[in-house]
Amino acid sequence: MHNYRDEGIVLQGHKLGEADRIVTVLTRSHGLVRAVAKGVRRTKSRFGSRLEPFMLVDLQCHVGRSLDIVTQVELVEPFARGIATDFDVYSAASVMAETARSITEAEPQSRTHFLLLVSAIRSLCNREHPPRLSLDAYLLRAMSVAGWAPSLLDCAQCGSPGPHRAFSAALGGAVCTNCRPSGAALPDTDALEHMAALLSGDWEKAEAADLHDQIDGSKMVSDWVSWHLERNIRSLRVLEST
Template sequence: MPLYRDEAIVLRTHKLGEADRIITLLTREHGRVRAVAKGVRRTTSKFGSRLEPFTHVDVQLAEGRNLDTVTQAETHDAFAAPLGADYERYTNGTVMLETAERLVTEEKQPSTQQFLLLVGGLRAMVGGERRPGQVLDSYLLRSLAVAGYAPSFEHCARCGLEGPHRWFNPSYGGMLCTTCRVPGSASPAAGTIVVLGALLAGEWPVVEAADPRHLKEASTLVAAFLAWHVERGLRSLAYVER
């Protein structure tokens, strides 16, 4: 069977038979890949611990008809240990993994930007320099933008009129002017809109100086925007305090 190597983040695992697992990976060059890791549930497995969710690995796989097979795995970053020691960071990180899996829908299609965003987001999550919720919100907005759902915070999402505008609607892609406003649109505070733009752009001094009320409202809007574009809510998001 042909072999190939790639960097990957382990997104999810589930049991197969008595000793194997099916591993869902987000790889740098091959996008989302599902592969069998044989014997990893045995205590004698050489790389079972390297194929746990959150682990950044260098992996070798053998191509298969339905599922590939993991033949080697070397750890780059073991994000699971520091995340597992902090419930808030762990739950926020879990949302990142589920989001990546939902946004990269086609298997073995290049998704380098999504991979790099996830690696960077997990490093920021374990780094401890920023609040977990802020890291998550920034990651969600950026990953949605890469997937083709970039929100508009400075211009009207319908007509393009330059803002600032006061109405937000996730189904229309962001802020709306008074003329384009539709029923059910939210009216966030001006400071919240600034926070949303800063989260998307990675302007951390602006985010860190923001009023907690604006940060909380921004998180609510990010969650609504995500839920609309992934079509159904993420199970892991229910465990995150917003």
């Protein structure tokens, strides 16, 4: 028998049979874990509510053939309780969780992504910043940690000093007039400066940005994520359609 214990944040859960649930947890040291939590949907379950999405937990699992088995769960921080009461906050947290799952599903080492996600979810839970700004900051940082940091000043293709107005996810970010492809986004340069402020954690500048620049920035962040993950983040599309 092989057991392990780790800290993790619950990203997702699916029903299994009449009383069980399959949970997806991003852990500090074991990467993305998918495990069966037996009997958690019964009213008398010892740890059913602890395995809801966005809960930060200390869990013990037994290694199984295809799915691990959750044997013990201790609650560390109940983020779900503060997130579920606000639709915008819940929507942003859902996008964070889905993005984290997509980025880390093929990565055995997840410590940096885990710490980044916990920090972002905690910030959302505490209402430290507007939900969409918190989300955009997380997405930019998560993609950068994964190796896909956008160029937001100099031209991503030729290196020509910026700022430049055009932005192309396919070419790596900001692009000059000579490198600009057909169909590139043409936001105001202030929108790219807003994205740079989110990426660097300059919240005073990010929150002071014009609403139009914030909207343009969000659109470019969404395009950046979708391009490099080669898939649409479903919860992000739902958020943008509301």
